[in-house]
Amino acid sequence: MSRRRRSTKEISDAASPAAGGTDPRRRVPRTDTLLAGPAAQAALAAHREAVVRAEVRGIQQAVRAGELAPERAEEALAGRLAELDTTSMHPVLNATGVVVHTNLGRAPLSEAAVAALQRAAGYVDVELDLESGRRSGKRGAATVAALLAACPAAEDAVVVNNGAAGLLLSCAALAGGGEAAISRGELIEIGAGFRLPELIESAHVALHEIGATNRTHPADYAAAAARPEARAILKVHPSNYRVEGFTAGVDLPELRRIADDHDLALIADVGSGLLTPDPAIPDEPDVDTALRQGADVVIASGDKLLGGPQAGVLLGRAEAIVRLRRHPLYRALRMDKLRFAALEATVAGSRVPVADYLHADAEELRGRAEALAAAVGGEVVVHDGRVGGGGAPGVPLPGWAVRLTGSPEELAAALRAGEPAVLARLHEGAVLVDPRCVPAERDAELAAAVRAARESLTPEFRESPCTGPDTDPDTDKEA
Known part of the structure; x- marks a missing residue:
């Protein structure tokens, strides 16, 4: 049977002399008394005082409302404080069979990545030359070196905080103020109603849609590339759906030829983060192949098939990557030391749970x-x-x-x-x-x-x- 919360009048009536009771609100434990108890003192060693005081106020309010006897206040407070944690995230065993589970944080990190996170949690030489004692420009340099070693076709790399940020930066730096040609079959919506066209257009890039949902031809790209406003060709892998049947598309080598004919940049978003081909998923595009086929910049996610922390990984031609790194948006989108460390360990390490x-x-x-x-x-x-x-x-x-x-x-x-x-x-x-x-x-x-x-x-x-x-x-x- 559910317990009905009594009204203030009922509490007052029950506590009146005629009722033979005493108003429990007059016996609400003092804040300093509750804070001096052993449970509160133990909690104060692990949590901010404001957090503990909030629990104390909750207990006092329960007493005032007549929901808790005053003599049980300290016991109830101890129970609530025992449930406090410094993080609200709860570990979960993934028994769904879905490897990269977005609702569970996508890729579980490797032991090497976890160790790297712990090592980077304190003061580290993220932008310091230990020999000279001066500020250095090596932020993320070791991570970039690990990526280049794992993806030989890349001349340079830059890392930002997620895949969407990578696409935003690429379009802003290589097509800002102009047009990017994109097939209508690649105007993708991903999770939570997030649409790539809206992201791209926020970088002051006009999307020039070409072809049809199911069929786009080289002539469509060539006509778009000949427009005076054209700055780039954008090729996006539709990683969360498939179009089958009467279809046609244009591969990267052909797009490279069209881009060269009109002096345009070629941006490829492969999505899920494979650096090299994987025989288990032969139709999934990878960064190395896309670069060898002519892309100037290839964008991938670090927290998907790469198996690392959330990151937008961009590899490509040195000239294009320099333009990305020099763009003002890069500062706003760059990675922190923890994810740089975890990504480097993921790429350089030998065992990754996702794999x-x-x-x-x-x-x-x-x-x-x-x-x-x-x-x-x-x-x-x-x-x-x-x-x-x-x-x-x-x-x-x-x-x-x-x-x-x-x-x-x-x-x-x-x-x-x-x-x-x-x-x-x-x-x-x-x-x-x-x-x-x-x-x-x-x-x-x-x-x-x-x-x-x-x-x-x-x-x-x-x-x-x-x-x-x-x-x-x-x-x-x-x-």
Whole structure:
């Protein structure tokens, strides 16, 4: 039964002499008394005083409202302070099978990147020459060197705070005040209603749309390039959708020829962050190939298939990169020391979780799923993973999952509320728990979380009859 909050009059009446009571509001604990308690003193060692005082005020208000007995105030305060944390972010085990999961922060960082973040957290020589003691211009130089070593076709590189910033800077520096030709089939909207045309036009670049949604030809680009306002040709990879059927497009080598004929810059946004080709996703464009095919600047995201922190990675011809670095926007869009460190470690390091999950062996995943099913119940079913994050749309990553039915909505909620939190997949009346993106050393932890979630349900929801394999991943939602 829910408890109704009493009105002020009811509290007063209950506390009146006639009622034989005492108004609890007159016994609200003093602020200094609560702050002097052991729980508050311990919390003050880890949190700002303003944070602790806010919790104290909340307890006092509960006493004034008659929702909390004054003698229980210190105990209640201790409970609230025990739940305080210095960050609101909650670690989650990704059991969806989606490798680059935007809602979970995209790429999980490698051990090397995490160590680099910790090393860079204090004072570091980000813009200091330790030998001379003077300010240096080496900010991000080691990260750029690591990128150039990993992408031999690039002459130079610059890094900004995300992929959209990279596109904005490229258009502003190479086409500002003029036009950029773009195919209508590449006028992309990404997550949360964010549209690339609006971003590009904010850089004082007029987009000259050419061709049709499904077919654009060299003659369309040539006509656009001949316009007096033309400054650049923009080629954007539609990474979060596919156009199939009666289609036509123009590849980078042909665009390079057209750009040279009219002295235009050629900008390629490949999106998901592959530096070199990956046989697991052969149709996904990569930076090195785009540069060899003639792009002046290639834009990629650091926190997708590259597997690093959020970043906009721009590699290309030295002359073009210099123009980007000298543009006033670069100062506003540049990276901080933490992400420079993490990106350098990601590119130079040997093991990146995104690559491990992308190339996970299907038979190994099956063995892990079978062990999980033996521990928690359910049925092992074929389950294709996905790249996610707008990369390689529709490309399956063969794998397996444990299928749990019974009361999927309640089980999914219990998994998310557990410790650790587990995000699984809801599909056709079942919860699918996919081990692909869970580190193998955490399999026992995952099993324990699933068992705890099932045991937290009422008896009628604990049963998990299985109704057969489920192999269609395209009509689901996250659990």
